[in-house]
Amino acid sequence: MAGQAGTTGQGLRETAAGRGCATGESSCQRLPETSAVHWRPRADARSLRRRGRLWTLSTVAHVVPFVAAGVLLFVVQPLAAAVSLAAFAHAWIIPGLYAVRGSNVLRPRPKAGAAAERTALGLLGDLVDHDARELHARTGLVVERAGLGTWVVGEAGAVLLRHRGRRAFCYCVRVADPTLPGPDRIAHLLLALRADEQGFATVANLAFSGARWRVRRHLAPAMRPALEAAAALDRVSGSARASSDRVAMGSDAAGRQDPVHDHRHRKPAHEDPPRG
Amino acid sequence: MSRLVRMDRTGHTTLAEWTAEDPGAVEAAVEAFRAELDRGYFGMVSTGPGHAEQVTELPVDAELVILRLPISGG
Numbered sequence: 001m002a003g004q005a006g007t008t009g010q011g012l013r014e015t016a017a018g019r020g021c022a023t024g025e026s027s028c029q030r031l032p033e034t035s036a037v038h039w040r041p042r043a044d045a046r047s048l049r050r051r052g053r054l055w056t057l058s059t060v061a062h063v064v065p066f067v068a069a070g071v072l073l074f075v076v077q078p079l080a081a082a083v084s085l086a087a088f089a090h091a092w093i094i095p096g097l098y099a100v101r102g103s104n105v106l107r108p109r110p111k112a113g114a115a116a117e118r119t120a121l122g123l124l125g126d127l128v129d130h131d132a133r134e135l136h137a138r139t140g141l142v143v144e145r146a147g148l149g150t151w152v153v154g155e156a157g158a159v160l161l162r163h164r165g166r167r168a169f170c171y172c173v174r175v176a177d178p179t180l181p182g183p184d185r186i187a188h189l190l191l192a193l194r195a196d197e198q199g200f201a202t203v204a205n206l207a208f209s210g211a212r213w214r215v216r217r218h219l220a221p222a223m224r225p226a227l228e229a230a231a232a233l234d235r236v237s238g239s240a241r242a243s244s245d246r247v248a249m250g251s252d253a254a255g256r257q258d259p260v261h262d263h264r265h266r267k268p269a270h271e272d273p274p275r276g
Numbered sequence: 277m278s279r280l281v282r283m284d285r286t287g288h289t290t291l292a293e294w295t296a297e298d299p300g301a302v303e304a305a306v307e308a309f310r311a312e313l314d315r316g317y318f319g320m321v322s323t324g325p326g327h328a329e330q331v332t333e334l335p336v337d338a339e340l341v342i343l344r345l346p347i348s349g350g
Contacts, residue, residue, distance in 0.1 A: 029329060030332060031330075031347075032318065032330070032346070033346050033347055033348060036346075036348065057348070074344070096312040098280055112285060113289070114299070115286075116285060116287040117287070118284070118287065119286060119288060120287035120288060121287075122287070123281065123287065123288045123342070125284065126340065127322065129325070144326065145326065146326065156350055157350060163283040171349075172349055172350030173347055173348070173349055173350055174347065174348065174349075175344075175345050175346075175347055176345050176346055176347075176348065177284070177345055180283065180284070180285060180345075181285070181287055183287075184283045184284075184287065184288070187283060187342070187344070188344045188345060188347060189347060190328075191320045191328045191342065191344055192344070192347050193319065194322075194326060194327055194328035195328045195329060195330050200347075202346065203347060204347075204349050204350075205349035205350060218329050259281020274330065
């Protein structure tokens with residue numbers, strides 16, 4: 001009966017109330033999947049900044065010792081130039097391997113049947129605007145602007161671009177059913193992201209964080225336009241978000257809500273669509 | 277005409293279609309929705325560009341209700 005079903009508004013209120021929203025959190029609804037990773041602190045702008053710095057420190061810790069050892073060896077014994085070169089190679093390759101791991105989150109998975117792929121593509125097309133559909137047709141990826149930054153959503157992961165598109169956070173996140181067609185996988189991630197962006201970033205495993213160019217160079221050429229479109233989009237919204245971040249830091253100190261997470265401040269993706 | 281679709285290996289399957297004026301169709305849709313929730317699916321509705329909400333009861337006035345599976349870190 002209609003009375004049993006309730007209305008959209010009723011359903012949303014019930015859902016929100018059932019999730020036990022934190023005081024002051026504007027995006028009240030939480031992904032139920034976050035309960036499976038209850039030990040993780042909820043991702044937000046501050047935690048992303050901290051994790052980004054840790055990744056930078058980690059990269060420096062990998063690079064500096066090898067470079068220093070290579071230089072020292074060459075100074076002490078120029079005949080050991082080959083060993084120095086090997087040390088420099090390590091300094092280049094090890095961070096590169098991390099970047100490869102990051103770019104792999106966007107790698108497409110094996111296709112389902114052609115009919116299933118077409119059907120799933122139709123549903124995904126209903127969820128995004130014309131420009132996003134066109135970009136997906138070219139790259140296999142969907143660009144989505146949100147509160148924490150601009151996302152590039154793939155079949156088994158997503159890349160969040162922040163700091164005006166300069167820094168990438170690469171997340172591994174997947175759907176439980178491996179038989180799903182590619183567009184359906186993207187639709188799953190997109191719906192979860194739109195429902196609770198912070199929860200999405202909490203559930204997903206961070207595979208890499210670093211400069212966007214480090215991810216880009218390991219992406220398939222066909223996929224690169226999506227990353228560039230997302231970066232362009234994030235540059236546009238980045239200054240607004242940066243000012244929100246500054247306000248938020250002040251607000252955090254006062255124990256108030258960070259407005260950067262307020263979905264009321266989010267600009268819908270289709271208002272300023274990505275340009276390939 | 278509203279639709280309840282489930283994303284699955286076929287792309288998607290339409291489980292129910294209804295209009296608010298047809299109580300029988302609504303009831304069938306509600307039952308189908310609850311059955312899928314019991315199977316572990318989550319009901320999602322788009323609430324505007326870039327926004328979606330999870331629902332635990334079938335929103336009768338929504339044009340499209342999508343059932344998705346849980347996600348997890350890869």
